[in-house]
Amino acid sequence: MGVLPVDNLFLNALEDNLSNEAPLAERMRPLSLSEFEEQSTIVGPGTLLRRSIETDSIQSIILYGPPGSGKTTLARIIARLTRSRFATISAVMAGVADLRRVIEEARELRAHYGQKTILFIDEIHRFNKSQQDALLPAVESGLITLIGSTTENPMFSVIRPLLSRTRLYRLTSLSDQAIIRILRRSLSDKERGLGKFPVEIEPDAVTYLARAANGDARSALNYLELAVLTSPPDENGTREISLTVVQEASQRHVPGYNKSDEHYDVISAFIKSMRGSDPQAALYWLARLIYAGESVEFISRRIIIHACEDVGLADPQALVQAVSAAQAASMVGFPEAKIILAQAAIYISLAPKSNSVVKAIDRAMEAVEKERANPVPPHLKDASYPGAASLGHGANYKYPHNYPDHWVKQQYLPEGLENRIFYEPSGQGEERKTKK
Known part of the structure; x- marks a missing residue:
């Protein structure tokens, strides 16, 4: 069954926390808002969420955060305090x-008893679009x-109509200090x-x-419990x-990703560090990517x-370095591949920077997308097949190698775009030689 009423899950789970059979992380879950002090910016005294919980007037919310940050704990505290029926669904199991x-x-509780219903959906990002669509009318009508709780960025994992409601x-x-306080509290x-x-304990x-x-209180408590019970x-x-x-x-835990979208955050930091010509930062983020298992x-x-x-x-050799590094790293694999990738990252970080190629192709794509697709000029058309000359294909084409310096003035763009400029050298690095 995907759905369990609160009295069969949340409230019983709260009681089970006190059992010696439950893991330490379960037993040490905060049971009240006063104990839930590590997320004070959103649920501290006087905050909107705290007031809405205390007055039992909570509206639909999504709790987004990494594992061990308190999403389920906060939902359980709400379950204890609300007069509404509190149902829960695991998006992994429910349909x-x-x-x-x-x-x-x-609907029946509202009609017969006037009681409201709060529905907690754990890992709501696991619901696909059709499942989220099925939920929308009930949320929209109140x-x-x-x-909902999620470790993934809801901007990507929750449909926009649900987000807007x-x-x-x-x-x-x-923080490390917050986790130290939790560990000390559990020891006493x-x-x-x-x-x-x-x-x-040292x-x-x-x-x-x-x-x-790495910011996960549950993991810290699990590690501590294992250390104590096995000593x-x-x-x-x-x-x-x-x-x-x-x-x-x-x-000997090595920091990886504590939430799914950190994969994108770390690779973004890596790229921006290379773009910003900071080899020290590029190496650090590269190490994070490697340790995280990329x-x-x-x-x-x-x-x-x-x-x-x-x-x-600005430095055409950068692409050569990058491709060579990719091939070499793929051949040798980790751990030695880290040296090859580091060399490429350092080279590119130190290279002169230019985005003239990106801007050039974007301008050309925009011209193709927004302007009329004029025909290929006759002298540029394919003249390799019999009868092409009778159609005028290739007529008056000037073969550049027959001219001094292997260049001759000739129209290559279609009619209407004759003087259009797409590529403009930046003046950086090697592009200084081509900038007029």
Whole structure:
């Protein structure tokens, strides 16, 4: 079943948090707005969202943020405080039939008891367009108050009509200091946390856990719990948690992407750093791409495109370097490919910059799109087949190699575009030689 009423899921889950069987991250979830202090910019005292929750007048919202930032926790707090029926759907499991069922139940509750319905859809980005379309009328009419959560940019993953009927709240990755506070709290909490275990943890170990979690409180708590539970107590009953222990528990975590659209953000930063002629930043973002598991082919394609878009004819060797690097990196693979990609990124970062090629082809494309497609001038038409000459094809064509310097003045553009300028050299690098 894709849909569960709140009393079978959210409220029971809140009680289960207190069970010793639940993972530490579940047990330590904030149960009230006062405990939910790490996202104070959107739900702190006096904020619009906080007031709407406290007055039970919440409208349709989408909670957008990376894993472990508190989206589901906030939804559970709302479930505890609202007088509305609170239903929940996992977009991974539910379909249109599940949506229709909860909408029909909402209609009956409104008609017979005057009770409102709040529907929480976890991972709403997993719903396709038809599923989101099925939800739209109920949200538009106010029959359903929607709370959607997503780790993906809703501007790309949620249909525009649904976006226009909801308010977007962005939850941010938690800071290292915020995660350290959460870890310390879990170590001292005897009811819900690890306070019943005498634990001595090195300060460097706590700091490492916070950094390894990369803004994800759930991951940090999972790492800590594993470290504590797998460390045997000494003769005094104390569990000693060293930096080495937490490194093992977190699998020596290397920061990757903590949300899907960060893939695009990091590659954007990489490209803009090369465009901005900053080899230090380009190398850093390249390392982030490599550590995140991006393929040689993906990174190589971006370097090749950048070599044409932002260097172009200011240094024609940039494209040669980029293509050669792509071929060489593909041949050797990681880890050695990182050196080849780094060389190409540094070369392009240091190369003179010009976007004259991009502007030139854009002007030509615009002319083709917006202006009349005049015929090819007769002297440029194909004259290679029998009878072409009788049609005037190729007549009066001047073969450039028969002229001094292998150049002769001749019309190549069609009628109406004779004097049109598409390519204008930038005057940068090698283009200085061609700029008149």
